[in-house]
Amino acid sequence: MIEIFNISKSFGDKKVLTDISGTFEKGKPNLIIGASGTGKSVLLKCIVELITPDEGKVFFDGRNFTDASRKEKIEIRREIGMLFQGGALFDSKTVEENVRFPLDMLANMPRDEKQDRVNLVLNRVGLKGANKKMPSELSGGMRKRVGIARAIVNNPKYLFCDEPNSGLDPQTSIVIDELIRDLTEDYDTTTIVVTHDMNSVMGIGDRIMFIHQGRKLWEGSKDNITHSGVKELDDFVFANKVMMAMKEKGQV
Amino acid sequence: MKEIGRYFIFLGNLLVNRESFKTHYKLVIDECVLIGLDSIFLFILVSSFMGAVSTVQTAFNLVAPYIPKYVISQVVREMTVLELAPTVMAIIFAGKVGSSMAGNLGTMRITEQIDALEVMGINSINYLVLPKVIASLIMYPMLVVVAGVCALVGGYIVGNITGILSPDEYIYGIRYMFNPFTVTFALIKSFVFAFLVSSISSYKGYYTRGGALEVGISSTKAVTTSVIAILLADYLLAQLLLSPA
Numbered sequence: 001m002i003e004i005f006n007i008s009k010s011f012g013d014k015k016v017l018t019d020i021s022g023t024f025e026k027g028k029p030n031l032i033i034g035a036s037g038t039g040k041s042v043l044l045k046c047i048v049e050l051i052t053p054d055e056g057k058v059f060f061d062g063r064n065f066t067d068a069s070r071k072e073k074i075e076i077r078r079e080i081g082m083l084f085q086g087g088a089l090f091d092s093k094t095v096e097e098n099v100r101f102p103l104d105m106l107a108n109m110p111r112d113e114k115q116d117r118v119n120l121v122l123n124r125v126g127l128k129g130a131n132k133k134m135p136s137e138l139s140g141g142m143r144k145r146v147g148i149a150r151a152i153v154n155n156p157k158y159l160f161c162d163e164p165n166s167g168l169d170p171q172t173s174i175v176i177d178e179l180i181r182d183l184t185e186d187y188d189t190t191t192i193v194v195t196h197d198m199n200s201v202m203g204i205g206d207r208i209m210f211i212h213q214g215r216k217l218w219e220g221s222k223d224n225i226t227h228s229g230v231k232e233l234d235d236f237v238f239a240n241k242v243m244m245a246m247k248e249k250g251q252v
Numbered sequence: 253m254k255e256i257g258r259y260f261i262f263l264g265n266l267l268v269n270r271e272s273f274k275t276h277y278k279l280v281i282d283e284c285v286l287i288g289l290d291s292i293f294l295f296i297l298v299s300s301f302m303g304a305v306s307t308v309q310t311a312f313n314l315v316a317p318y319i320p321k322y323v324i325s326q327v328v329r330e331m332t333v334l335e336l337a338p339t340v341m342a343i344i345f346a347g348k349v350g351s352s353m354a355g356n357l358g359t360m361r362i363t364e365q366i367d368a369l370e371v372m373g374i375n376s377i378n379y380l381v382l383p384k385v386i387a388s389l390i391m392y393p394m395l396v397v398v399a400g401v402c403a404l405v406g407g408y409i410v411g412n413i414t415g416i417l418s419p420d421e422y423i424y425g426i427r428y429m430f431n432p433f434t435v436t437f438a439l440i441k442s443f444v445f446a447f448l449v450s451s452i453s454s455y456k457g458y459y460t461r462g463g464a465l466e467v468g469i470s471s472t473k474a475v476t477t478s479v480i481a482i483l484l485a486d487y488l489l490a491q492l493l494l495s496p497a
């Protein structure tokens with residue numbers, strides 16, 4: 001479980017996040033949704049202090065991360081797997097080396113076991129046989145999937161995914177969403193997924209936080225997202241043609 | 253001023269939370285190869301020509317017939333060892349290796365590769381920059397020695413071809429009143445410059461903000477700042493180590 005309290009962040013005189021609090025539970029993916037440029041990526045980075053928030057506190061399973069010592073922070077960070085919006089693959093390393101990297105750096109296991117683990121996760125993201133490719137040879141969607149493989153290879157307790165399925169076709173998107181959900185359920189991880197894809201929202205959106213212009217406007221699940229009574233959220237949801245069509249037919 | 257403070261904090265971070273020796277060992281070797289391949293050709297080219305040109309120009313300036321010819325190569329030697337090899341080459345080192353270090357780290361920054369390291373709990377400054385600094389400290393003095401030798405060989409060849417002075421005179425001049433401390437001094441300078449170029453360029457690259465355009469700006473700034481630092485350090489070292497006690 002991750003709890004955040006009153007997170008605020010400005011860049012210069014531009015206020016990007018305003019007073020965001022919330023709880024992210026274990027075992028089911030937690031979605032952060034919102035339009036482009038509303039501060040979703042910044043919020044994710046504030047939680048792990050890649051960007052230091054101006055105000056606010058973050059707790060990982062009750063452990064105060066904000067006020068922790070450098071050493072304690074490193075301990076906690078080693079339990080985190082993170083997928084970045086652009087993949088953030090190490091471009092001088094092959095796919096396999098990228099995925100094996102967290103194991104090489106942090107885990108103490110024999111070479112064979114690492115290799116098995118790498119092949120296992122590459123298999124799960126549907127990239128069997130891409131082991132020796134360089135990141136520059138991959139498509140955008142493939143890079144994303146390698147990023148996911150790298151994020152989950154170390155069995156993280158906390159999994160952060162910044163737009164795991166942007167740039168993927170709808171079918172692969174669903175596969176990735178389901179992968180994230182299964183991992184979260186199987187290993188009881190605390191998972192936060194940033195997305196603006198309504199497909200994902202309706203697929204794995206059991207817990208959703210809606211951010212608009214740096215503020216949290218709504219919290220709920222896919223079951224009540226269509227009648228939230230929040231205008232900004234309605235605008236966001238029904239910008240999706242399928243959702244709109246369903247609304248017109250009275251199905252939602 | 254704030255920038256300098258941040259630079260020293262950056263240097264402090266080089267050494268805290270170190271990764272294992274084994275990890276670094278491999279990275280240092282990789283960097284050494286990269287630096288060597290990157291600059292060896294240019295170093296040889298530039299230093300040979302500088303040696304050759306120095307020989308011709310010194311000969312041109314020493315017109316009086318009572319000055320023995322070997323003085324020419326003696327002068328070339330002093331210039332090469334004291335200034336041309338360590339300092340001028342450092343400027344080339346900054347242009348070639350420094351800018352590519354800054355570009356490399358800048359790209360890693362804007363594509364979030366540095367964030368990815370940090371979120372794994374890895375001290376990215378230590379992991380990425382320390383190998384570059386160590387590799388520079390190993391490679392640059394070697395490159396300076398190579399450059400020095402090439403310069404002297406360049407002078408020898410030109411002196412010989414143009415008939416400015418005979419091989420025997422050249423060799424005699426090279427060895428005449430040779431003070432070994434000048435070589436020590438050149439090596440001390442090499443270490444200092446290697447450290448300055450690699451750490452300043454890395455610093456500039458590491459703190460890149462923005463996009464591809466800013467990576468280019470960081471590279472350019474890395475070179476400018478390194479060159480200024482080299483020249484200042486050059487002056488200070490000369491004052492410190494060469495002024496008669």
Ligand SMILES: Nc1ncnc2c1ncn2[C@@H]1O[C@H](COP(=O)(O)OP(=O)(O)OP(=O)(O)O)[C@@H](O)[C@H]1O
Nearest residue numbers: 011016034035036037038039040041042043085196
């Ligand atoms: N390092 C930074 N310096 C200054 N401004 C920044 C920085 N990072 C982000 N911003 C600004 O913060 C705002 C929110 O950015 P953020 O990347 O969080 O958006 P987002 O919600 O993730 O959007 P998208 O869905 O397009 O990824 C943007 O207006 C952006 O310009």
Ligand SMILES: [Mg+2]
Nearest residue numbers: 040041085162
């Ligand atoms: Mg984003």
